[in-house]
Amino acid sequence: MKLVIVESPTKAKTISNFIKDGYKVESSFGHIRDLPRSKLGIDVDKNFEPQYVIPRKSSKTVANLRKLADKSEKVILATDEDREGEAISWHLTKALKLENTPEKIERIVFHEITKNAIEQALKNPRQIDLAMVNAQQGRRVLDRLVGYKLSPFLWKKIFKGLSAGRVQSVALKLIVEREEEIEAFKATEYWQLEALLKKENDAQTIESRLVKINDKVLSQLDIKNKEEIDEILNELKNANFIITKKESKESRKNPLPPFTTSTLQQEAAKRLGFSAKKTMLMAQRLYENGFITYMRTDSVNLSQESLIAAKKWLTENLGAEYSADAPRTFKTKSRLAQEAHEAVRPTDMNMGQDNNSVTDASEKKLYTLIWQRFMASQMPQAIFETTQVDIQAKTDTQNTSRNFTFRVNGNILRFDGYLKIWKQKFEEKELPELKENEPLNLIELKPSQHFTEPPARYNEASLIKTLEEYGIGRPSTYAPTLSVIQERHYVEKQEGRLHPTDTGKLVNKVLKENFPEIVDVNFTAKMEESLDEIAENKIDWHEVIRNFYEPFAKNLEQKYIEAPSEKPPEEKTDVVCDKCGKPMVIKTGRFGRFLACSGFPECKNTKAIKPEVKKIGMACPKCKEGDVIEKRVTKGRARGKIFWGCSRYPKCDYASWTNPLEPQKEKSADADKETKE
Incomplete structure (x- = not known):
C-alpha cells in the first residue's frame, strides 16, 4: 500500500476519487507540529532553534498516520506547492519518524486537483525542498519573535490584550496615516465650464468642456473662484464658436490578465x-x-x-x-x-x-x-472608434482678446471582443456629423463650482493593492492581516471603508515612536525579500533572524525603561446612561472593553458590551434551521476563547472549536496574529 498525505479532508476525498487501487489518501488536518502557544518556543541562545511540539488536537492524527506509514511501502507527501505546504511535508517526516527511511518518502506537487494532474504528479516525485522549508521557518520564527516580544510591551504601556505583528502593524500604519491625511485636508475651491452647443438646424446638442485658454492647457485648479469664472463668462457672451480640429481614430482595449x-x-x-x-x-x-x-x-x-x-x-x-x-x-x-x-x-x-x-x-x-x-x-481586444473635437470660442472685447478652446469626445464600441464575457462599464457617446471650420451656436454656458476632495479611505481591495505594490506580505498573508486588525478592534469597517479606532491610533503611535522599523514600509518589504532569498537558497535563515533580532532586542530592553505609559482611549457612543442621563463611553479594562458613564466618578454605572452577532454564512449542520455564529467562552479556563455555535442555542446545542467554513490547513500568515497567550 502507498500512503498519500494531504492537508485537508476535502482535498483527500477529491484525490481519493482519482487514485484507488493500492493507495490510501489521508489528511493531516493542517500543521501537525508547531511552536507552543504557551511560551516563546525559540531558543534565542542556540541560534534561534525552534522548539516544535505536536499540539494535543493533532496527537490522534499523528498516531494514526504513524501506524499507516509503518505499514506502507511508500509515503507520498502531497501538500500544497508553496512554503507552507513544503513545511507541512517536512514536519510530517519528523512527526512520523521517517528520517531513517528516506527511501519511503516521495514528494509530489500539482496546481490543480484533477485526475490528469494527480497521475502526472505521481509519475514525477521529487525531494522536499529544504530551502522553501527554511523560508517558512524563518517567517514563522520572525513572526513569533515580533508578536511574543512586542505584545507584552503594548500590554505594559497601554493595556492587556493588544498585539503587534510585522505585516499587521504596517497595514495599520497605512490606514492611520490615510486618516491623518483626511483630517489634515483642506478643501480648495475650483470651477469648471461647459458650453452647450448645437449645429444650425440640428436638434442634437453637444456638451463641451473648457480645456484651454490661449495656449495654456487648464489644470483642475486654474479657475479658482467665482470672480474668475464670471470674467470668462462675460468674455464669452458674444463669442463665435467654430470647430477647429476633429480627429477620429480606432482605439483598442486589451483584456486583463487572469487572476492572482x-x-x-x-x-x-x-x-x-x-x-x-x-x-x-x-x-x-x-x-x-x-x-x-x-x-x-x-x-x-x-x-x-x-x-x-x-x-x-x-x-x-x-x-x-x-x-x-x-x-x-x-x-x-x-x-x-x-x-x-x-x-x-x-x-x-x-x-x-x-x-x-x-x-x-x-x-x-x-x-x-x-x-x-x-x-x-484569451479573447480579442475590444475595438472603439474615438472622436475628439476641439471648438474655439474667439472673443474680441475692449479689454481683452483671448481664445477659449472647448473639447468634446465621442466613443463608439465597434467590436466588443473580450467585453462580451468580461463586462465593464463604459460610456458610449455618439456625436452628430461635425466638420472642421463649421460654426456652432451657443445655447448655454454652464459654470459649476467644485471643491477638491480628501484621499479616499482604504477599503479591503485598495489596501491589498497597496500592500502588494509595496512588496509587503505574500498571497497567503493579505486576508488574515485584514481579519486580525479588525478582530483586534484596531480598525472598523464602515460602509466598506476601513476606519482606525482610537485604540488602533494609539497602538500605531506607540509602535511608530518606539519601534519605527517595525512599521516602516521599506524595512518590511526588504524583510520579505530576505525571506524570498532564503527560499532561493541564497542566504541562511538564521542569519536573517539574527540581523533583525539583535538590534530589536536591545531597543526593546531600552524602551521598557524609557517609554511612558499611555492612557487607554475612551470611545464615544450614542448610549445614554440609564442612571444619570449622561453619555456612556467605551473603556478598556483588564477583562476587555465595557461601557462606562462619562460622569465618573460621580456616576459609576457600567455595562457589558453586547457582542455583535457574527454570522459566517452557513446554516447549522445539526438543526438546519439556525445560523452558525462566532461566539466567545464567558466562563472557566477557556474564557475569551472563540468557538462556533448555533444561533438557536439553547434549543440547538451545536458547537465547534474550529470554524466549519475554514480550510483545515493553517497558513503561517496567521502567525502574524501572534500574541503571547
Missing part, C-alpha cells in the same frame, strides 16, 4: 462585495473540490493545456472571431513571483461559467468570476 491571489481578492470585493477572508474561504473550497487551480499565487502564467482548451471553447461556443489569433500570455509583474505556479483559473473550461457542480451560491459567484476573467484573457 491579490487581484482575485480585489475584484471579488468590488464586484461581489466579498471580504478578503470570505474570498479565500470560497476559493479554498473550489480548489479542494477540483474546480479551480491553486488559489495562493502571484503568477499570471497559464499552462499550454489551458490555453488550448480556452481557444477550443471560445471557437465552438462564440465563434472564431471571439478567440484571440494566438494564445495570449502575460508578464508577471512581481519580481519575486514563483513562475512555476499558474494564475487562478478553472480546471475544466467545458463546465462553463454556470458550473452546475458548484452548489454553494457564494462559491458559484466566485467561480463564475474566475471563469470569466480567465476566458476573457
